[in-house]
Amino acid sequence: MQQIARAVAMAFNTLPRTHRVMLGSLTVVTLAVSVWRPFVYHPTVSGENPIVKSIELDKEQLRTLLPEASEPIDQDMPSPDDDVPKDEIDQDVPSETGTHDYVVSSGDTLSSVLNQYGIDMGDINQLVKVDKDLRNLQIGQQLSWTLTDDGQLQRLTWEASRRETRTYDRSGNTFKSSAAVQQGEWQNNVLSGTVEGSFVTSARNAGLSSGEISAVIKALQWQMDFRKLRNGDRFSVLMSREMMDGKSQQSRLAGVRLQTGGKDYYAIRAADGKFYDRSGAGLAHGFMRFPTARQYRVSSNFNPHRLNPVTGRVAPHKGVDFAIPLGTPVLAVGDGEVIVAKRSGGAGNYVAIRHGRQYMTRYMHMKKLLVKPGDKVKRGERVGLSGNTGRSTGPHLHFEVWINNQAVNPLTAKLPRMEGLTGKDRNDYLAQVREVTPQLRFK
Known part of the structure; x- marks a missing residue:
């Protein structure tokens, strides 16, 4: 065997360099394929079928195989209404729940604006089909829309100019448009x-x-x-x-x-x-995009229409899960005031921060809290250490961004920036x- 190996080595060394590189590359690819998809031989008696074993999983085991494994579906997350302490401004100037206003900025399109709120692309396409002018939003124009509790678009209002406002109301799977022109x-x-x-x-x-x-x-x-x-x-x-x-x-x-x-x-x-x-x-005040010093893998995305695979009911995922090691510093993404820092049911140890009057961020399942309610924090300041507390099946950080009491996609939302x-x-x-x-x- 050793003589055969030496003979092969000598033959390989006598080949031109180009041939050696090609042969070596082919060998590496062959080994990689064999490791990635190994062949398993199952001996059977002639004339008999291979043995197949069925394994039944219960609901809890099934969940561990899903992409959302780190964030149990249907968990009891605290409501933002419980987070934000009410004062005379909130009471005397109430904001309509489920309604959001947006001023069109450079580079905005209807889909880029509405996507961050998880609004279905089918609805966006229907809006454009009803009014092709929506393809050409102009800087400074204002959009307002109303969502149902499950995140479905109910009405969109477009202030096309100071005098003209166009409204699109849901009618089944499409929308009906109307326009109002002021003459004052x-x-x-x-x-x-x-x-x-x-x-x-x-x-x-x-x-x-x-x-x-x-x-x-x-x-x-x-x-x-x-x-x-x-x-x-x-x-x-x-x-x-x-x-x-x-x-x-x-x-x-x-x-x-x-x-x-x-x-x-x-x-x-x-x-x-x-x-x-x-x-x-x-x-x-500018915001950071991620609540950690570096970006970690997303284990579960924002999805307001997520379905529970077991019950079939809508179980919205109102934030993003990052798979991060235990004890990783969790950072405030912007300047603000800590309004919640406590342990609460499915959220485990969590922090909520109010930024101005329109924005709120929430950080959940932490191992340790480093702030308390009333603390003023700066962008990049530590608010806790990541963990696995509450209803969580694996170490991760659940991060949410809310604008005007509406959850938005933290990865795509138009966040405040210094400009x-x-x-x-x-x-x-x-x-x-x-x-x-x-x-x-x-x-």
Whole structure:
């Protein structure tokens, strides 16, 4: 045998280099295939069938074979309504559950906007079939939509221009469209006042509607906590309102100035529908995409329409699961305030963070919590160590992002980012600032 091996080696070495490389590569591929798909010989007696053994799995064993094995289906996750502590702003300016507003940005398409909420591509295609203009969204236009409890699109509203609004209502598997064209006259109104008690009550006394108050709070949500304004703080708001027969039909916030602690805060709307400060810098605090220092494998994706393979019922998966080793630091993806840090049923040890007034993130199944309710955290700060607590069949981190009390896909959602205007856009904006700022006077 040794002589045969030496003879083969000598013959191999005498081959040209190109032939040696080809022969060696073929040998490696052959070995790889044999390992990947090994042949198993089952001896049988002539004339008899091979023995086949059936193995029955119970429901729990079946689940361990699914992609969602790290996240048991139908588990009792805490509701966001339990997470967010209510205050006078939430009570006096309620947001409609299941409804979301979105301002079209550069590069947005109807599918890219709606996909992050798990809206079915079939519905998106039906919308475009009903109105081909939806293929050409413009920067600064506003979309609003309403979802059912199981994440199905019920209604979409498209503000195509200041005067025209198109609405698409579900009708079976398709949508019916309607359009409303306003004929009123747009007027600018400056409303100002002084904080006495809550900001909401003070703004309402100054003549702002609930919707207008909500717009002001959203515009300045990253600059201040409206719950901490003090008596004597002042505000001035420039609203553009469409008037018809002496009544306001719709309105749009053009700019706001709020003075607290002797310091002025501004938010002025640009042509792209977003708000910036007086120098053209963005107001939003940037978010990280992932809650860990590096990206880990996704073991279960966001899926609001997920079906339980055993019961057949819809069991939404409202976040993303990352398969990460026990004890991995879990990081806050953005600046915010910890509103929950506790152990709770299926979620195990989990943390919820509120970012501004519209955004919330949740981190579940952790081994250890490193923060407590009321803590202010910065982007990238540790909030816990990953684990396997609660109803979990394997070490992982369940991560959720909520916008306006609606779960979105953390991997595709348009998250706040640090941005600013440049070039001609900035020059046009600064010209607008020079026009708007003098109007934001206090009484």
